[in-house]
Amino acid sequence: MAEFIYLYRNSPAARQAAMGTPDAAQKSMQRWMAWMRDMETKGHLKNAGQPLDQSGKVVRGPGKSITDGPFVEAKDVIGGYSIIEAKDIAHAAELAKACPALEGDGSVEIRPVMKMDF
Amino acid sequence: MTASLTRLFGVHNLALAEDVVQDAFCRAMEVWKIRGIPPNPSAWLMTTARNRALDLIRRERTARTFAPELTRLLETEWTAAAVVDEAFTTQVALDEQLRMMFSCCHPDLAEDAQIALVLNILCGFGAPEIAAAFLTGRAAIEKRISRGKKVLAACRTLFDLADADFVPRLSAVHRAVYLLFSEGYHGASVEGAVRVELCDEAMRLAALLREHPATATPATWALSALMALHAARLPSRLDPAGELHALLDQDRSAWDHALIAEGRALLEQSARGDELTAYHLEAAIAAVHADSRSLEDTDWDAIIAIYDRLLALAPSPVVALNRAIAVAQRDGADRGIAELEGIADRERLDAYPFYPAALGELESRRGNMARAGEQFRAAVRLARNEPERRFLEKRVRSCEDR
Numbered sequence A: 001m002a003e004f005i006y007l008y009r010n011s012p013a014a015r016q017a018a019m020g021t022p023d024a025a026q027k028s029m030q031r032w033m034a035w036m037r038d039m040e041t042k043g044h045l046k047n048a049g050q051p052l053d054q055s056g057k058v059v060r061g062p063g064k065s066i067t068d069g070p071f072v073e074a075k076d077v078i079g080g081y082s083i084i085e086a087k088d089i090a091h092a093a094e095l096a097k098a099c100p101a102l103e104g105d106g107s108v109e110i111r112p113v114m115k116m117d118f
Numbered sequence B: 001m002t003a004s005l006t007r008l009f010g011v012h013n014l015a016l017a018e019d020v021v022q023d024a025f026c027r028a029m030e031v032w033k034i035r036g037i038p039p040n041p042s043a044w045l046m047t048t049a050r051n052r053a054l055d056l057i058r059r060e061r062t063a064r065t066f067a068p069e070l071t072r073l074l075e076t077e078w079t080a081a082a083v084v085d086e087a088f089t090t091q092v093a094l095d096e097q098l099r100m101m102f103s104c105c106h107p108d109l110a111e112d113a114q115i116a117l118v119l120n121i122l123c124g125f126g127a128p129e130i131a132a133a134f135l136t137g138r139a140a141i142e143k144r145i146s147r148g149k150k151v152l153a154a155c156r157t158l159f160d161l162a163d164a165d166f167v168p169r170l171s172a173v174h175r176a177v178y179l180l181f182s183e184g185y186h187g188a189s190v191e192g193a194v195r196v197e198l199c200d201e202a203m204r205l206a207a208l209l210r211e212h213p214a215t216a217t218p219a220t221w222a223l224s225a226l227m228a229l230h231a232a233r234l235p236s237r238l239d240p241a242g243e244l245h246a247l248l249d250q251d252r253s254a255w256d257h258a259l260i261a262e263g264r265a266l267l268e269q270s271a272r273g274d275e276l277t278a279y280h281l282e283a284a285i286a287a288v289h290a291d292s293r294s295l296e297d298t299d300w301d302a303i304i305a306i307y308d309r310l311l312a313l314a315p316s317p318v319v320a321l322n323r324a325i326a327v328a329q330r331d332g333a334d335r336g337i338a339e340l341e342g343i344a345d346r347e348r349l350d351a352y353p354f355y356p357a358a359l360g361e362l363e364s365r366r367g368n369m370a371r372a373g374e375q376f377r378a379a380v381r382l383a384r385n386e387p388e389r390r391f392l393e394k395r396v397r398s399c400e401d402r
Helices: A012-019 A022-041 A089-096 B002-009 B011-035 B041-060 B068-075 B077-087 B090-104 B111-122 B127-134 B138-155 B166-186 B193-211 B218-231 B257-270 B278-291 B300-313 B317-331 B333-341 B354-365 B369-382 B386-401
Strands: A002-010 A045-051 A057-060 A065-068 A077-086 A107-112
Touching: A002 A012, A002 A089, A012 A022, A012 B011, A022 A045, A022 A077, A022 B011, A045 B011, A077 A089, A077 B011, A089 A107, B002 B011, B002 B041, B002 B068, B002 B077, B002 B090, B002 B111, B011 B041, B011 B138, B041 B077, B068 B077, B077 B090, B090 B111, B090 B138, B090 B166, B090 B193, B111 B127, B111 B138, B111 B166, B111 B193, B127 B138, B166 B193, B166 B218, B193 B218, B218 B257, B218 B278, B257 B278, B278 B300, B300 B317, B317 B333, B317 B354, B333 B354, B354 B369, B354 B386, B369 B386
Parallel strands: none
Antiparallel strands: A002 A077, A002 A107, A045 A077, A057 A065
């Protein structure tokens, strides 16, 4: 088993569509919770992670300039992350297919966590 | 929560309070969807809203005026957090909800506007849901709500429970709560979940009124009892096909007996004090029905006696109609019809489908099927919604079959 991080990405428009009305938000939340539970019971969820606020700041370059997020130039922003366990990256990608983040035009970025084996 | 925030921000900033609540909900959903729902979600929401409120007050205290009576305290960091915390304690939050309820029942607002405001601000219903419950267009409801909010904003502060107008305002609140309940119970509304929710919300608001010494009057207890006893019959009022059942052939085993017991206990509480209201009498009638094992077993003498007192206290042709039906149960159809025809200001029942329906029912008991059918057909023409129409059409057919 190896560790991977899931970065949940979403565009502001899709986010609005998913959470804009109480009814939609309720449904979205239920799908997410069901998915998280499913991952957990199958032993793939190492750490559920946390959602991230949509606002933020960026410190950039040697000039150490600070600019306000959100990252307006980006089409999508990271809305949260989880750490999961899977056989390999193909398996991790397969598992992500059921993620509710994909509804609308969101995406799940999957990155292997690099670990040193001593 | 909106009520607590409004206490801080002032009624003129009601929209701001609603935004903060909305925002707290959105944040909650984002976190819960990943971390799961916490053991105490409402406390979690309260804390989130509290932090957002404090944030906002710090950021905007120079640009905006908040609640006039709290301005000085919110201006300085020494007291702001304490004032915000206080607004979110359970007791204060409860008081604010009551004050909001009283504010919504402003005498400048028509009753339907009062109810729309209560549903929107205190029960969190959106305009489409309220429109569905009242069979009104969404635009009309939105207009009603925004006009209502303007009246609230003009008041600057929430209604003070120590105000000299407390007593008349309390009866307006009672009326609004009861109308809300009636709308759910047998109003001209569509079938479906919204209706049951209206009854639940009305009972929740009445429970709030019972929590506060100033508003826990005998009338409040009686109104609560009345709603509990009626709600107990709700499961049997609609059969699986959604048809209204006449009280006459309701399945009494489907009644909610826990709720009946609660209603009876509430009614006992309402007798403490020297106030006797129409709610007491209506609850007493409902209790007699709930106590009877069957229609034949019903104590019609008691019911008619209570109707007589009710008519003396609050004359109404609908009450007289119900009394006439009780008389028919005790003394037979002939007497019932005579009572129905003798109702004072009977013309006020011209648009009420259950007046011809009652006549039809009694004519059919006399074996006069042709005349019964005629009455039921008249009732069908007055039906206000599908279940009523289907129920009455079934009665028309049963007259034609015989």
